Amino acid sequence: MVKxxxxxxxxxxxxxxxxxxxxxxAANGPLLPVEFCSIAADGRLTLAIDETIGALCKTYSAPSxxxxxDAAIDNLRERERMSNSGPIGFVEPASGRQSDVxxxxxxxxxxxxxxxxxxxxxxxxxxxxxxxxxxxxxxEPFSVSAAIRYLEALEADDPARFAGALAxxxxxxxxxxxxxxxxxxxxxP
Numbered sequence: 001m002v003k004x005x006x007x008x009x010x011x012x013x014x015x016x017x018x019x020x021x022x023x024x025x026a027a028n029g030p031l032l033p034v035e036f037c038s039i040a041a042d043g044r045l046t047l048a049i050d051e052t053i054g055a056l057c058k059t060y061s062a063p064s065x066x067x068x069x070d071a072a073i074d075n076l077r078e079r080e081r082m083s084n085s086g087p088i089g090f091v092e093p094a095s096g097r098q099s100d101v102x103x104x105x106x107x108x109x110x111x112x113x114x115x116x117x118x119x120x121x122x123x124x125x126x127x128x129x130x131x132x133x134x135x136x137x138x139x140e141p142f143s144v145s146a147a148i149r150y151l152e153a154l155e156a157d158d159p160a161r162f163a164g165a166l167a168x169x170x171x172x173x174x175x176x177x178x179x180x181x182x183x184x185x186x187x188x189p
Contacts, residue, residue, distance in 0.1 A: 002092070004064040004072040005117060007127040009034050010047040013060045013173050018079040020072075021062040027175050029059030030116035032109050036169055036180040037132035037142050043154055043161040044168040045147060045180065048130040049089075049106045053142060058175040061120075069097075069124040076126055089129030093118045102129040144179045148187055 006012070006021060009032065013025045033054025036045040048054075064072040069092055077085045089102030091114040102110050106129070117125040134142035138150045155162040169184050 001067045002069045002123045003121065004066065004069050004124040004126060005120070005122040006062050006064055006072065006076065007032075007059050007113065007125055008062070009057060009059045009176055010172055011168070012079075012128075014171060016062070016079070018075070019062070020065040020075050022065040023063055025060040025062040027058055027060055027173065028120075029061040030112050031056045032059050032112065033057075033106075034059075034176065035132075035142075035178045036147060036172075036184075037134050038130050039133055039137040039150070042164060043158065044165040045134075045151065046130065046168065047172065047176065047178075048132050049109050049127075050132050051106050051108050053132070055178040057177060060173060060175075061125075063122070064126075069126070072124070072126055076128070080128065087129055088126055089113075090124060090126045091117065092124040094123060097124075099129060102127075105129055105131045144183050147180045148183055151184065151187075 007029050032049055033051050034047045034057050035050055035054045037050055038046045038048040040046045066072045073085050073088050076088055089099045091098045091110055093114040113125050132142055140146050169181055
């Protein structure tokens, strides 16, 4: 049996629907560099670990109720409605097994997560290893100003999608204090 932990910093915390956890998410995860720098299919700016632009934020953790790392990964894949587990990050420090995708996207965070998992008595940790796609979908390199321009354009073009995007930022856990969140809360109080 592998004692796994799920890490989260966004909607998984408030809406874990379908995740099999042994306890609710708690604000006791590792400090990780996150920012609202990925554009979802529905137009929301979503949180991603980014070692260049992310702000160090306290994350959340919940122990998995499942007995194997692969089962916990599959459970997260199902919750996220993904066809494959490619974007799911994981690390199993004792075996040295880790996600190639996460290592390519945020290797320092993988090391931080592995050390945190070991220090907290977990055999493995899993998380969403989403990357910033802002430049591809937003049409310019990511910056806080570019993110606000993106939201302003969304507000003008599609008020309903904008409302969803703003709600996602506002509903993120309070520990997620990033420059985009701060600027959005000033722009749309």
